[in-house]
Amino acid sequence: MSDSVPLRPVASRGFCLVLSAPSGTGKTTVGELLTAGDSTIVRSVSMTTRTKRPNEEDGVDYHFVGTDEFKAKIRQGAFLEWAEVYDGVLYGTPREAVERVIRSGDVALLVIDVQGGRAVKAIFPEAVLVFLVPPSLDSLSTRLKRRGLETDEEIQKRLSKARTEMKYLPAYDYGVENDEGKQQSTVDAIRGIIAAERRRISRWEPQ
């Protein structure tokens, strides 16, 4: 070893960051804040068979495709994970784009349902799984009521779903509390986790 050779490699490998949360915990907003102004965190654009909403852009918010095309991609192994969320609507994470981000040394951000984390970890054992946790079911209930988009019955259904979704917590690496109105501190905590994970010796490129 020459004395001018650095003792550490210059770059660390990229990785997947999975961000999941019980419904209504605000993972979409946190995901948007995370990627804003940071070109080294690249959000994966999911593919879906649901109808595009007027405010959405194809290829930016989602890749909108038909059910036949989606099912063909499942058969081709083109998804890291996919799920039928409700009423036959399919959502999936295209594998190729994520692999491209990782190869470039950046962080591929996957904002996906709690069932997705385990599937991603099985394919990428070096993935980092972050679970956004509401402070309590009470606070989640308050948030949903204040949003005023749903009936009491729908809110009860969501809370019951949130309870079930919390059972996936042990499959995740890190838990970050997401208090309403304190999203910036949630984002800062996740950025801290990313900074630490970039220092992981197992991610260093061989010299």
Add this chain to the structure above:
Amino acid sequence: MSDSVPLRPVASRGFCLVLSAPSGTGKTTVGELLTAGDSTIVRSVSMTTRTKRPNEEDGVDYHFVGTDEFKAKIRQGAFLEWAEVYDGVLYGTPREAVERVIRSGDVALLVIDVQGGRAVKAIFPEAVLVFLVPPSLDSLSTRLKRRGLETDEEIQKRLSKARTEMKYLPAYDYGVENDEGKQQSTVDAIRGIIAAERRRISRWEPQ
């Protein structure tokens, strides 16, 4: 589960933070900066058989003991790790004090040689091992020469030792570069690693 029950536990378990570095990389100073003003990071006081220096205080810098007492403690299993560093001088990390800090939910900081990390991880698999890395052997050589405490021959011996010590890197979890004069950014990086590790779901106390 009542709705007023928080979805996450209130506290996370304490853990061991091992800080190691090749000789001359400045781990002692970094350890002092880390614990300064942060009562949740408690430095473990090592035990040694070497002579107390005038500026040192027994029980603060080290626990100074005789060789017979040290060897009795080895036989009692009182050390997490111990080593004969040179000329028969023994250093060890008393186990009980470290366990007390972990039980209280705090971080027990162990500033120890590169050989020690593996031993600690074997006893505490949840320990976090941080390796301080000099930017290059060149920079380490410059630092040692500037310090002016050693002859050229002694410096060559230290550099050769540093090369050997770098081989322990893969046993560690995180690598943090320690540039001369940039110790505060080294300390900030380690604090970030501690903050992330406290969010690890595997450390959460069962509800």
